[in-house]
Every structure is written in C-alpha cells, then in structure tokens.
Amino acid sequence: MAMRTRLTWEQEKYLRNYFGEKKFCLLYKASVQEFAGQNLLYKCQDQGPTMVVVYSEKYVIGVYLQEGFQENKVSTTLFTIQETGLSPCALGPCLPLSLFRYEETSDFFILLDKKTVTISSEIRKVLRLPSLSGDTFIQECEAFRCDELLDERKTRGIVGLCSNLLDALRNYKPYGDLVHQTRILLLGPIGAGKSSFVNSVKSVFKGSITHQASVGCDRNGISDKYRTYSIMSKNDSGPLPFVLCDSLGLSENEGLHTDDICHILKGHTPDRYQFDFRKPITPNHPNYIHDPLLKDRIHCVVFVFDINSFNQLSCELVAKIKQIRRDLIKHGILHLALLTHVDSLTWITKGDLLDIYSCNPVKVKVSEEKSYHVAKT
Known part of the structure; x- marks a missing residue:
C-alpha cells in the first residue's frame, strides 16, 4: 500500500524554513505499519537525521533528531505546527529510545501502542499548546528521513542542466x-x-x-x-x-x-x-x-x-x-x-528553485492569476 504523508505543503514549508532545505522521505506511517514503537524504531534505524510527527485532533507535534536514531544521545528539537507557524523547543541531547517509552521524569514521550503523547506543562508553554492535564491522544504518527535537498549530486545535475540550456x-x-x-x-x-x-x-x-x-x-x-x-x-x-x-x-x-x-x-x-x-x-x-x-x-x-x-x-x-x-x-x-520576482513569493524556499514549475506556491499563484484575469474580462 502506497503511503502518503498528512503534512500539507504549507506545513512542509514551515519545517524547511526552520530546519533548512530538507527533503522529507516518509519511512513509517502508523496507520499502515501499526501503532508499534518497535516498528518505528526498525524503520528509522541508521537513517541519518530523522523527524517523527504525530497528529492529534487539533495539533501537529513533532521531534527532530539531528543525528538520527542511534544508541548515543543526540540533539533533539521538539516543535508544533499551527496556523501561525512553527514553535520550536530545544530538548537537548537525549537517547532516541527514551522518547518512545514511559519515563516518569521525562518532559516528552510518545506511546504508540496507547496512541498518546505526553508533554510537560513547561514544554507545552514553550510550544504554545494549551495547559491540559493528562495525555494527548494521537490519530496518526509518521517518521521521515531528512535528506539535504541541495546535495552535491543534485547540484551537479542543476549545473549540467543550466549548461545544456545555455548551449x-x-x-x-x-x-x-x-x-x-x-x-x-x-x-x-x-x-x-x-x-x-x-x-x-x-x-x-x-x-x-x-x-x-x-x-x-x-x-x-x-x-x-x-x-x-x-x-x-x-x-x-x-x-x-x-x-x-x-x-x-x-x-x-x-x-x-x-x-x-x-x-x-x-x-x-x-x-x-x-x-x-x-x-x-x-x-x-x-x-x-x-x-x-x-x-x-x-x-x-x-x-x-x-x-x-x-x-x-x-x-x-x-x-x-x-x-x-x-x-x-x-x-x-x-x-x-x-x-x-518568483523568488520573493511567500512560502518559496531555495529548494523550490530546483523545479519551479512543480512548486505549489507558484502553481497556486498561476491558478489565481488565470482566474483573476478571467473574472476581469
């Protein structure tokens, strides 16, 4: 079964604006591969920089692991995505496994088998979430490998394409x-x-x-x-x-x-x-x-x-x-x-310039422009 992320392109823009030019490759989707922590860990092992996102009824909550899933402590950033943008919270170095098991002193952990995420009141305040008692139930969980969008291979391809066009x-x-x-x-x-x-x-x-x-x-x-x-x-x-x-x-x-x-x-x-x-x-x-x-x-x-x-x-x-x-x-x-002036369009990132014709902000603007001019007839 083909997996599709629940992230909208606006939400992906928020993520790229904060974490840099990344391509988010979907590794795990709980509704397809079961709400099981071991399944997520298996899919994310040795994948490099990784992001896990959970979806509740009202909120999108995530954790970004700079060094990915490994046995040592890694740099960790929590975040929420709301209509006003992305709210980050640096959690500091922690063991990736500790984020997916119950620990009484932990400020944040996800229990996939129970479909809950637990966030301390202090972290909730930083993430601009309402101060609620108890756990937050989640409807979906997704994990992504975060590849550099402008890696050397793609850069060489762009240079080659430009050279061919000029010729x-x-x-x-x-x-x-x-x-x-x-x-x-x-x-x-x-x-x-x-x-x-x-x-x-x-x-x-x-x-x-x-x-x-x-x-x-x-x-x-x-x-x-x-x-x-x-x-x-x-x-x-x-x-x-x-x-x-x-x-x-x-x-x-x-x-x-x-x-x-x-x-x-x-x-x-x-x-x-x-x-x-x-x-x-x-x-x-x-x-x-x-x-x-x-x-x-x-x-x-x-x-x-x-x-x-x-x-x-x-x-x-x-x-x-x-x-x-x-x-x-x-x-x-x-x-x-x-x-x-496409590069100054709202939501545009450097990665969009790789394929401007398939960029959603540009496609939306072009569609709006066509509709606008038809309406002005």
Missing part, C-alpha cells in the same frame, strides 16, 4: 535561416521587471553582472525608450541568435500607446525611439522605418508580470492587455507569459 540557446537557429536573429518584444505593466530581465539574461551569457538596461523603483517606470539589446557571449564569439526588445511599460493612461505597439510589431520603430504616451510614432518621424525588413519585425512577444502583484492590475489595464493579445493572435505572432 541550446547559443546554437539556436531561426526557422529557415530567414533571419539571423529572432526579435523578442517584452511587454508588461510598469515595474513588472522587463528591464531587469534583460540585464539578467545579458549577465548570464556574459558571465558577470551587467547593467545596460536602466532599472529602478519609479512608479511611472524607468524605460521610456524603445531599446533593442543583442546578447553577447563571454567567449566573444559574436551575438547570440536572439534580440531582446524593451519598451515603455503598460498602464491605464500614461503607459505605452497601443498604436506604438503595432508599429513596433511591424518593424517601423527605430532603436532608441523616445515614447510619448500622448501620441504614437507616425510616418512623419525622421527615423521612422518605412520599409522594414523581416529582421526588423517582432517575431515573438513575452508578457512580463510580477507574480506578487497581478491582483493589483486594474480592470482597464487587464482589458488593454487582452486587446493586445487579440491583436497578436490576429497577426499570427507567438506570445507567452513570464512571471518575475
């Missing part, structure tokens, strides 16, 4: 060799992080921090010109096969004019063109590109959104973005979304 981008060739570089236009609300993304991409391929695109915290945005950025590799082998195009941010009134977007898509807008939200570029502009080539046109559009503030977009701005998307579909231009 794929360096060796990318636009379809049919019709153009030497694919032009990618970044569109999004003011402050979403378009220019910062440009700097990040340039820094990755250069191998050092670069700051070519202006960034800042102005509520009206920093980018006020149309800029095209070729990406250079650190080995000076020439520009990479794509160009990032930055523009003025979108807003209800003072942002990028929708007519300017059409001119950019068709290749009429020159590099370093100064935007004016009150009026778009016209053919009378001295640098207007009257006969753009295929290489001057936009081949892909990326909508950039701050994952932390999508629900602050106004109905007017959402409607504007939807209209732009309809125009892109009409022109047959590929478009996709880029979510920025």
Whole structure:
C-alpha cells in the first residue's frame, strides 16, 4: 500500500524554513505499519537525521533528531505546527529510545501502542499548546528521513542542466535561416521587471553582472525608450541568435500607446525611439522605418508580470492587455507569459528553485492569476 504523508505543503514549508532545505522521505506511517514503537524504531534505524510527527485532533507535534536514531544521545528539537507557524523547543541531547517509552521524569514521550503523547506543562508553554492535564491522544504518527535537498549530486545535475540550456540557446537557429536573429518584444505593466530581465539574461551569457538596461523603483517606470539589446557571449564569439526588445511599460493612461505597439510589431520603430504616451510614432518621424525588413519585425512577444502583484492590475489595464493579445493572435505572432520576482513569493524556499514549475506556491499563484484575469474580462 502506497503511503502518503498528512503534512500539507504549507506545513512542509514551515519545517524547511526552520530546519533548512530538507527533503522529507516518509519511512513509517502508523496507520499502515501499526501503532508499534518497535516498528518505528526498525524503520528509522541508521537513517541519518530523522523527524517523527504525530497528529492529534487539533495539533501537529513533532521531534527532530539531528543525528538520527542511534544508541548515543543526540540533539533533539521538539516543535508544533499551527496556523501561525512553527514553535520550536530545544530538548537537548537525549537517547532516541527514551522518547518512545514511559519515563516518569521525562518532559516528552510518545506511546504508540496507547496512541498518546505526553508533554510537560513547561514544554507545552514553550510550544504554545494549551495547559491540559493528562495525555494527548494521537490519530496518526509518521517518521521521515531528512535528506539535504541541495546535495552535491543534485547540484551537479542543476549545473549540467543550466549548461545544456545555455548551449541550446547559443546554437539556436531561426526557422529557415530567414533571419539571423529572432526579435523578442517584452511587454508588461510598469515595474513588472522587463528591464531587469534583460540585464539578467545579458549577465548570464556574459558571465558577470551587467547593467545596460536602466532599472529602478519609479512608479511611472524607468524605460521610456524603445531599446533593442543583442546578447553577447563571454567567449566573444559574436551575438547570440536572439534580440531582446524593451519598451515603455503598460498602464491605464500614461503607459505605452497601443498604436506604438503595432508599429513596433511591424518593424517601423527605430532603436532608441523616445515614447510619448500622448501620441504614437507616425510616418512623419525622421527615423521612422518605412520599409522594414523581416529582421526588423517582432517575431515573438513575452508578457512580463510580477507574480506578487497581478491582483493589483486594474480592470482597464487587464482589458488593454487582452486587446493586445487579440491583436497578436490576429497577426499570427507567438506570445507567452513570464512571471518575475518568483523568488520573493511567500512560502518559496531555495529548494523550490530546483523545479519551479512543480512548486505549489507558484502553481497556486498561476491558478489565481488565470482566474483573476478571467473574472476581469
């Protein structure tokens, strides 16, 4: 029978935030392998850092053994997980076996055969549990091996994956060799992080921090010109096969004019063109590109959104973005979304960055964003 933990992903986040980047591997589950202390000890022997969690009707109570189950005393930390977070209590060095048998002078022990956990009043106070007399009955008990999430093997895998992805981008060739570089236009609300993304991409391929695109915290945005950025590799082998195009941010009134977007898509807008939200570029502009080539046109559009503030977009701005998307579909231009500031999202830990697409906080936010934009239609 497959075992699944009762820990929610929010509770696992609390544990990782306190104990570090760990992967919790379920070793024992009392409802499956019987409420028996010897069964738990057998499964946990010589497993390294171990955590035992018991579930009562209202509380989640656990004990973390830094050195795991062994004959000598080990560093031990008790904890409870409640809606407000994790409350720890350092129990000090103790024998692991003593935590699972009755001892009159003990501040904490679990009796699996009786399905009870006993906690002294002093420890209850530290753990922010109510001062109750008698034992607390438990409904479930689980034991986990606590592996380092960022071990050397996984780190090597990440480095290898990054290297392969960078090589794929360096060796990318636009379809049919019709153009030497694919032009990618970044569109999004003011402050979403378009220019910062440009700097990040340039820094990755250069191998050092670069700051070519202006960034800042102005509520009206920093980018006020149309800029095209070729990406250079650190080995000076020439520009990479794509160009990032930055523009003025979108807003209800003072942002990028929708007519300017059409001119950019068709290749009429020159590099370093100064935007004016009150009026778009016209053919009378001295640098207007009257006969753009295929290489001057936009081949892909990326909508950039701050994952932390999508629900602050106004109905007017959402409607504007939807209209732009309809125009892109009409022109047959590929478009996709880029979510920025993911690392500052609540509940995010370093371990989540290993596989951000399967990270629950990100999936929840993406689901909320889809629902929000549908509701704003």
